[in-house]
Amino acid sequence: xxxxxxxxxxxxxxxxxxxxxxxxxxxxxxxxxxxxxxxxxxxxxxxxxxxxxxxxxxxxxxxxxxxxxxxxxxxxxxxxxxxxxxxxxxxxxxxxxxxxxxxxxxxxxxxxxxxxxxxxxxxxxxxxxxxxxxxxxxxxxxxxxxxxxxxxxxxxxxxxxxxxxxxxxxxxxxxxxxxxxxxxxxxxxxxxxxxxxxxxxxxxxxxxxxxxxxxxxxxxxxxxxxxxxxxxxxxxxxxxxxxxxxxxxxxxxxxxxxxxxxxxxxxxxxxxxxxxxxxxxxxxxxxxxxxxxxxxxxxxxxxxxxxxxxxxxxxxxxxxxxxxxxxxxxxxxxxxxxxxxxxxxxxxxxxxxxxxxxxxxxxxxxxxxxxxxxxxxxxxxxxxxxxxxxxxxxxxxxxxxxxxxxxxxxxxxxxxxxxxxxxxxxxxxxxxxxxxxxxxxxxxxxxxxxxxxx
Amino acid sequence: xxxxxxxxxxxxxxxxxxxxxxxxxxxxxxxxxxxxxxxxxxxxxxxxxxxxxxxxxxxxxxxxxxxxxxxxxxxxxxxxxxxxxxxxxxxxxxxxxxxxxxxxxxxxxxxxxxxxxxxxxxxxxxxxxxxxxxxxxxxxxxxxxxxxxxxxxxxxxxxxxxxxxxxxxxxxxxxxxxxxxxxxxxxxxxxxxxxxxxxxxxxxxxxxxxxxxxxxxxxxxxxxxxxxxxxxxxxxxxxxxxxxxxxxxxxxxxxxxxxxxxxxxxxxxxxxxxxxxxxxxxxxxxxxxxxxxxxxxxxxxxxxxxxxxxxxxxxxxxxxxxxxxxxxxxxxxxxxxxxxxxxxxxxxxxxxxxxxxxxxxxxxxxxxxxxxxxxxxxxxxxxxxxxxxxxxxxxxxxxxxxxxxxxxxxxxxxxxxxxxxxxxxxxxxxxxxxxxxxxxxxxxxxxxxxxxxx
Numbered sequence: 001x002x003x004x005x006x007x008x009x010x011x012x013x014x015x016x017x018x019x020x021x022x023x024x025x026x027x028x029x030x031x032x033x034x035x036x037x038x039x040x041x042x043x044x045x046x047x048x049x050x051x052x053x054x055x056x057x058x059x060x061x062x063x064x065x066x067x068x069x070x071x072x073x074x075x076x077x078x079x080x081x082x083x084x085x086x087x088x089x090x091x092x093x094x095x096x097x098x099x100x101x102x103x104x105x106x107x108x109x110x111x112x113x114x115x116x117x118x119x120x121x122x123x124x125x126x127x128x129x130x131x132x133x134x135x136x137x138x139x140x141x142x143x144x145x146x147x148x149x150x151x152x153x154x155x156x157x158x159x160x161x162x163x164x165x166x167x168x169x170x171x172x173x174x175x176x177x178x179x180x181x182x183x184x185x186x187x188x189x190x191x192x193x194x195x196x197x198x199x200x201x202x203x204x205x206x207x208x209x210x211x212x213x214x215x216x217x218x219x220x221x222x223x224x225x226x227x228x229x230x231x232x233x234x235x236x237x238x239x240x241x242x243x244x245x246x247x248x249x250x251x252x253x254x255x256x257x258x259x260x261x262x263x264x265x266x267x268x269x270x271x272x273x274x275x276x277x278x279x280x281x282x283x284x285x286x287x288x289x290x291x292x293x294x295x296x297x298x299x300x301x302x303x304x305x306x307x308x309x310x311x312x313x314x315x316x317x318x319x320x321x322x323x324x325x326x327x328x329x330x331x332x333x334x335x336x337x338x339x340x341x342x343x344x345x346x347x348x349x350x351x352x353x354x355x356x357x358x359x360x361x362x363x364x365x366x367x368x369x370x371x372x373x374x375x376x377x378x379x380x381x382x383x384x385x386x387x388x389x390x391x392x393x394x395x396x397x398x399x400x401x402x403x404x405x406x407x408x409x410x411x412x413x414x415x416x417x418x419x420x421x422x423x424x425x426x427x428x429x430x431x432x433x434x435x436x437x438x439x440x441x442x443x444x445x446x447x448x449x450x451x452x453x454x
Numbered sequence: 455x456x457x458x459x460x461x462x463x464x465x466x467x468x469x470x471x472x473x474x475x476x477x478x479x480x481x482x483x484x485x486x487x488x489x490x491x492x493x494x495x496x497x498x499x500x501x502x503x504x505x506x507x508x509x510x511x512x513x514x515x516x517x518x519x520x521x522x523x524x525x526x527x528x529x530x531x532x533x534x535x536x537x538x539x540x541x542x543x544x545x546x547x548x549x550x551x552x553x554x555x556x557x558x559x560x561x562x563x564x565x566x567x568x569x570x571x572x573x574x575x576x577x578x579x580x581x582x583x584x585x586x587x588x589x590x591x592x593x594x595x596x597x598x599x600x601x602x603x604x605x606x607x608x609x610x611x612x613x614x615x616x617x618x619x620x621x622x623x624x625x626x627x628x629x630x631x632x633x634x635x636x637x638x639x640x641x642x643x644x645x646x647x648x649x650x651x652x653x654x655x656x657x658x659x660x661x662x663x664x665x666x667x668x669x670x671x672x673x674x675x676x677x678x679x680x681x682x683x684x685x686x687x688x689x690x691x692x693x694x695x696x697x698x699x700x701x702x703x704x705x706x707x708x709x710x711x712x713x714x715x716x717x718x719x720x721x722x723x724x725x726x727x728x729x730x731x732x733x734x735x736x737x738x739x740x741x742x743x744x745x746x747x748x749x750x751x752x753x754x755x756x757x758x759x760x761x762x763x764x765x766x767x768x769x770x771x772x773x774x775x776x777x778x779x780x781x782x783x784x785x786x787x788x789x790x791x792x793x794x795x796x797x798x799x800x801x802x803x804x805x806x807x808x809x810x811x812x813x814x815x816x817x818x819x820x821x822x823x824x825x826x827x828x829x830x831x832x833x834x835x836x837x838x839x840x841x842x843x844x845x846x847x848x849x850x851x852x853x854x855x856x857x858x859x860x861x862x863x864x865x866x867x868x869x870x871x872x873x874x875x876x877x878x879x880x881x882x883x884x885x886x887x888x889x890x891x892x893x894x895x896x897x898x899x900x901x902x903x904x905x906x907x908x
Contacts, residue, residue: 048608048878065519067875074652075876084654086615087608087882104889106616140879154502154541161540162560198528200538421521422529424502425594428541435558 015040018340019100019110021090021278023050023073026116026310026329033337035080037344042108044100046089048072051139054326054393055406057179059142061186062150062419066139068406090117093281095303114336115278115292116309119324122274122289129250132431133267136179143425145268149187150424152265153195153204155433160201165439169207172255172264174247175271176213177221178361181230183268184211185364188237193365194419207265209239212257214246214271219361219369221323226369229381233363247271253432265430273324275312282306287314296351297339298332307336315352322354326396331355360389365414469494472794473554473564475544475732477504477527480570480764480783487791489534491798496562498554500543502526505593508780508847509860511633513596515640516604516873520593522860544571547735549757568790569732569746570763573778576728576743583704586885587721590633597879599722603641604878606719607649607658609887614655619893623661626709626718628701629725630667631674632815635684637722638665639818642691647819648873663693664718666711668700668725673815673823675777680823683835687817701725707886719884727778729766736760741768745778750805751793752786761790769806776808780850785809814843819868 016039020027023045031043052069059066074085086108092101099109121135134144152169159166171191173184188209195204211218211234217227218234218241231241242257249256255264275290284300285293291314292300298307298315310329315322322328331354339349358372368385372378380388390410409420470493474481477499485497506523513520528539540562546555553563575589588598606623613620625645627638642663649658665672665688671681672688672695688695696711703710709718729744738754739747745768746754752761752769764783769776776782785808793803812826822839826832834842844864863874 046882048604048876065521065875066879067519067877070877072652072876078651084615086612087878088612102616104612104616105891106889139877143879150502158540158542158558161538162556162558197532198526421519422502422526423521423524423593424541425520425597428500435560437559 016111016340016344017109018042018112018114019044019108020114020116021045021100022116022118022276022310022312023047023085024053024116024118024310024329025326026118026312026333027114028073028076029330029333030114030116030307030309030336031077031080031083031333033334034082034340037082037337037340039082039112039340039344041080041083043073043077043083043085044088044090044102044108045073045085046087046103047138048074048087049139050076052396053137054396056136056139056142057182057186059139059421060136060145060149060183061190062146062422063186063413064406064409065421066143068409070139090278093278095282095284095306098305110305112305112307112340114307114309114333115282115312116329116333117276117278117312118329119273119275119289119291119311121269122272123269124272126250129269132250132252133174133255133269135269136183145183146421147424147426148266148430149190150422151428151430152433153191153199153202153207154424155430156202156207156265157199159436163436163438166202167436168263168265169202169204170262170264170266171207171209172262172267173209173211174250174255174267174269176211176215176218176241176243177270178219178359180211180213180268180270181218181234181361181363183270184209184234184239185237185362185367188234188239189364190419192238193417194413209237210262210264211239211241212245212247212255213241213243216243218243222359222361222369222371223379226371226379226381230361230363230369233367233369233381237364251432253430265433273311279308279312282308289314297349298335298352307332307339309333309336315354317354323359325359327357327359328354360385360392362386362389470565470794470798471563472496472566472568473498473562474568474570475499475554476570476572476730476764476766477501477539478507478570478572478764478783479780480572480766480787481568482527482530483784483787484568484570484761484763484790485531485534485537485787487788488536488794491536491791491794493536493566493794493798495534495537497527497531497537497539498542498544498556498562499527499539500541500557501592502528502541503593504530506850507591508850510590510593510596511636511640513593513875514590514599514603514637515644516600516876517640517867518860518863519875520597522863524593544732547732549736549738549760552759564759566759566761566794568761568763568787569736569766570783570787571730571732571766572783573727573729573743573745573765575723576726577723578726580704583723586704586706587628587709587723589723590637599637600875601878601880602720602884603644604876605882605884606887607645607653607656607661608878609884610656610661610719611653613890617890617892620656621890622717622719623656623658624664624716624718624720625661626664626666626716626721628666628704628709628721628723630665630669630672630695630697631724632813634665634667634722634724635672635688635815635817637724638663638688638693639691639816639821642688642693643818644873646692647871648867661719663691664716665693665695666699666701666709667695667697670697672697676813676815676823676825677833680825680833680835684815684817684823687821687823687835691818705886707884719887727765733762733766736762743768751803752789752806761786761793763787763790769808771808777813779813781811781813782808814839814846816840816843 049070058064089103156166191204279292292308309332311324357374360370362368368389370380370385503524509523512518543557610620645658733746746762763786765778789806811828814824816822822843824834824839
């Protein structure tokens with residue numbers, strides 16, 4: 001490793017230096033997998049906290065508080081003595097010289113690099129849609145969505161109280177994958193169940209939730225029978241599901257889809273993801289979403305000391321790409337530990353193999369769909385799938401998050417029909433919403449109206 | 455009431471219309487006190503939530519989540535049928551025509567007005583200090599302070615890790631009233647106890663907490679013996695208490711006080727409050743902080759249909775001004791109900807009288823000072839006062855907030871020495887902090903250094 005000698009100002013490393021970038025499921029499992037290995041680990045993340053992303057939509061919809069599903073990375077790793085945590089952003093990777101450049105100006109050398117920076121929203125080249133239709137990847141995204149959804153009801157109530165009418169209270173969710181389905185179901189829950197006694201002038205239950213999906217079915221990555229179940233369940237919750245519907249425009253207060261302009265008090269984006277830009281810095285082949293194509297050791301071609309983990313990795317198994325969800329990311333992190341242990345022992349690295357236990361998405365208060373692969377195979381839906389979902393997520397939370405508070409919040413929410421975290425913080429504006437004054441005269445397309453309540 | 459007839463476009467009121475502005479302790483108690491009266495109540499607040507201000511500092515210091523101490527005003531009042539809640543901001547009051555103007559452009563008429571918009575920070579004419587030294591009045595303030603305090607430790611760790619030194623990790627709290635004392639004690643707790651296992655390169659216990667107070671003693675509104683106890687306790691917690699110390703300048707990364715410039719990684723403002731600007735709109739006499747001078751019915755002179763409640767009211771009893779804390783605000787709100795009931799019954803209004811049960815301030819993990827007036831008189835300090843504080847605040851929380859989650863968080867924090875809500879969200883910059891690079895050569899005043907840890 002002649003490169004190391006060129007780097008000035010640092011003592012020669014006595015143990016291999018491992019840099020892990022990203023404290024999501026992949027990165028955290030990678031760090032934990034190195035716990036007993038004779039290596040020096042630096043975990044770098046631009047945030048101070050790990051976010052339990054599968055429950056992020058519950059923060060967005062006021063069931064949980066941000067701190068219920070997030071924990072400081074350094075607290076999670078506090079007892080792991082070979083590991084230090086650095087809050088900084090990686091802005092460059094020199095894969096030849098084996099060092100990463102940080103936003104603060106410093107550089108860190110590595111003998112091994114694990115890149116686990118995940119994915120972010122993709123607006124398919126329409127970046128100007130981002131402020132109009134926020135997506136859901138971070139705690140900040142979740143509180144922003146919460147702010148918008150709750151504010152829409154408040155502004156409609158104000159408009160009714162002051163002027164006797166209000167514009168359509170439509171919630172438009174773009175994208176029918178798991179996040180879109182969970183958001184649409186949960187907004188419907190809020191409107192139908194949790195808000196109904198709080199307003200005097202609007203009827204929240206008469207608001208509309210529209211789910212727009214470009215492909216022929218929701219949950220396109222799931223088996224067809226579960227997609228059908230999900231669509232059924234959504235319709236039972238009064239969500240209007242529009243498949244085969246391409247969104248062609250997003251503006252303040254409206255969405256254009258299928259050649260029609262739809263009023264939208266709140267627009268949410270759950271349509272596309274793209275890989276974190278760090279993949280590009282390796283100078284290796286990427287797929288069309290920017291994911292790094294890796295071999296059976298999770299290495300990009302020609303870089304055996306670089307491992308790409310989680311959503312940022314494009315890994316194919318049995319002819320299919322492993323999906324960008326929590327399970328594969330955790331397993332990839334665990335694999336990283338095995339691969340390093342093999343290296344240190346002078347043995348050949350094992351091959352990574354994804355062990356698929358299945359996948360689940362909730363749809364509102366008491367329903368879910370589950371494609372179960374282990375310990376038995378099956379397609380579940382409705383209440384049994386929902387109970388399974390709850391159980392699995394409680395178990396997942398054990399260990400690095402305070403599961404008790406989440407469990408307490410769920411019990412509270414379930415039985416009291418109130419939501420504990422209905423806070424509007426920050427700006428009190430919505431894109432496209434000004435005071436609408438008295439009702440305008442003239443035609444409005446009937447389909448776009450929401451009956452004014454009370 | 456001839457004014458009402460002049461107002462066009464509204465049906466004549468069949469019942470007196472009551473407008474309450476502000477959903478703090480005063481406003482909420484006022485609304486609840488009208489529950490069974492034949493009046494139509496509109497509660498106006500520019501926020502959607504009531505904030506339990508006495509526990510705000512625990513959000514600022516990562517013990518509690520924002521939602522633990524805040525609840526939507528409309529949820530609190532959901533079952534009160536004569537009351538509607540409007541999220542809007544009052545921007546004008548026409549006391550002659552008896553109407554308030556709203557930010558959204560509408561106006562509301564009233565037969566009775568309760569003004570309970572409280573107080574905000576006063577920077578004594580130095581408004582440019584506000585972004586450099588945030589105060590603590592709202593949920594947003596609390597998360598901003600949390601962000602800065604946690605970020606300071608992260609940035610110091612990063613600086614140490616990358617460059618082997620860090621600038622002084624000083625937390626400067628300006629103002630030695632209850633809020634300043636609580637903040638200083640709680641920051642010391644965080645640094646001394648809660649962070650100690652999380653960092654590898656800095657020693658959080660070696661950070662400094664400075665409490666600057668212009669007057670001769672902290673907690674100047676308390677009896678002298680309790681001030682002395684408080685100062686003693688703060689010193690035991692390693693807080694450096696500087697009384698007789700006027701702050702003359704605040705800049706990015708520093709505070710100027712007593713002719714000296716002090717490095718400050720984080721500066722917090724707890725020095726002064728001023729009344730909400732709504733008092734001015736009544737066109738009646740104000741005191742020097744902008745509070746409305748009210749008579750024994752809590753009315754300003756000449757406006758018997760206007761009641762000023764809580765921190766916005768300047769009410770004197772037995773030659774002393776009633777302090778701007780939660781107890782008097784609640785009692786003023788309750789009184790409002792009695793005064794209206796008397797009016798409706800055609801009886802004379804009773805006089806308001808503040809019943810002082812005492813006052814308390816916590817100082818860190820296990821100490822407090824309490825001036826108890828009821829059910830017996832006494833000055834308490836240390837652990838007994840702290841237990842009293844906990845008990846009283848748990849009882850206060852009953853009814854309109856989810857006290858269980860707060861209690862659980864306290865137990866958790868107390869026994870595990872971890873804090874559940876250590877989230878940094880938003881910007882990752884601190885005023886005055888850039889990457890400091892390698893240690894500068896040349897003199898730094900010794901008193902201003904913090905020993906670099908590890």
